[in-house]
Amino acid sequence: MTETGKDDMFLDALFSEAREDAQDAASPDLLARVLQDAEAEQDSWTSAPAPVDTAAPRGVFATFVEALGGWPALGGLAMAGVAGVWIGVAPPEALSAEMAAVLGDDTALVMGLGSETGFFGELADAGEGDG
Amino acid sequence: MPLDATPELSDDVLLIRFANGDRAAARTLTLRLTPRVLAQATRMLGNRAEAEDVAQEAMLRLWKIAPDWRQGEAQVSTWLYRVAANLCIDRLRRKPPAPIEDVPEPADDAPNAEGQMQTRERLSALDGALARLPERQRQAVILRHLENLGNPEIAEIMDISVEAVESLTARGKRQLAQILAPRREELGFEDD
Structure with a gap:
């Protein structure tokens, strides 16, 4: 037999022995550790429910806030409301003059009602004319 | 009890069962694949303790990827051999080769x-x-x-x-x- 042939046979026999030897190579301790990892992994999937399941039911107020655009939008809305009330209670001077020009002076209105002039006076006059 | 109680089931099928929480599939895959990946790592590293670490790590990666495993796309064993080989190569490159560990003496009363x-x-x-x-x-x-x-x-x-x-x-x-x-x-x- 040639040297190469002998080498091949020798190596093939060695490989064959090594393959048989590897069959029982894993120790019970290693197998137990691997199995423990496997079961821990499975447990982690079942013990970590989806976020949707754990979320508290959404309240009406939360839905309302979200519909308005969240808390920042709600803050802006509240500020606008407060400003409106404040302007109504204590209007700035400049605003009073402007409003008087547009809507008429409330003092004149009161006086007008008393002297039967102005809008209500005209109504009264018209009523008298009809009668 | 035989090591592999369900030899007719492919690794693919067992891995999908495993991902569905099947404990028996976990056991079968452990017994079927760990010795193979350990044998590969032992030969690659020439160190039993390190090979066990690699085998455990490779199997852990398999468990973690199980829920995303797409049947038929790759062979489980091929994937595992590849992961184990890469882990071995990482270790081999990190340090000089360790001496081959001592071979334990066989028991005296063994018949052969x-x-x-x-x-x-x-x-x-x-x-x-x-x-x-x-x-x-x-x-x-x-x-x-x-x-x-x-x-x-x-x-x-x-x-x-x-x-x-x-x-x-x-x-x-x-x-x-x-x-x-x-x-x-x-x-x-x-x-x-």
Whole structure:
């Protein structure tokens, strides 16, 4: 037999022995550790429910806030409301003059009602004319 | 009880069952795949303790990827061999090669203690010779001749062509023969 042939046979026999030897190579301790990892992994999937399941039911107020655009939008809305009330209670001077020009002076209105002039006076006059 | 209680089920099917929480599938896959990945890592690293760490880590990665595993896309064993090979190569590159660990003595009362001792000696010689091969040759020889995989599967694991696998295994085998030839008789192979 040639040297190469002998080498091949020798190596093939060695490989064959090594393959048989590897069959029982894993120790019970290693197998137990691997199995423990496997079961821990499975447990982690079942013990970590989806976020949707754990979320508290959404309240009406939360839905309302979200519909308005969240808390920042709600803050802006509240500020606008407060400003409106404040302007109504204590209007700035400049605003009073402007409003008087547009809507008429409330003092004149009161006086007008008393002297039967102005809008209500005209109504009264018209009523008298009809009668 | 047989090690693999469901030999008719493929690794693919078992992995999907595992992902669905099947404990029996976890057990079968552990018993079926751990010895293979351990054998590969032991031959690659030449160190049993490190090989066990690699085997456990490779199996852990398999467990973690299980829910995303797509059936038929890759072979589970190919994927696992590849992960284990990469883990081994990482370790080999991080530190100089460790000496081959001592082979435990067989028990005195074993009926064929002498035969076992010679087998141990031969396997130890093989491990020593494998450790002297370049990394890629060693990996190819282990997968081809010790894990009995086909060249196309090895090519996939090593991410090279089938021709490159053939070349690596042929060169690796030649070099192993050169290393071991002087010990042929000593290891119980008659030179007639």
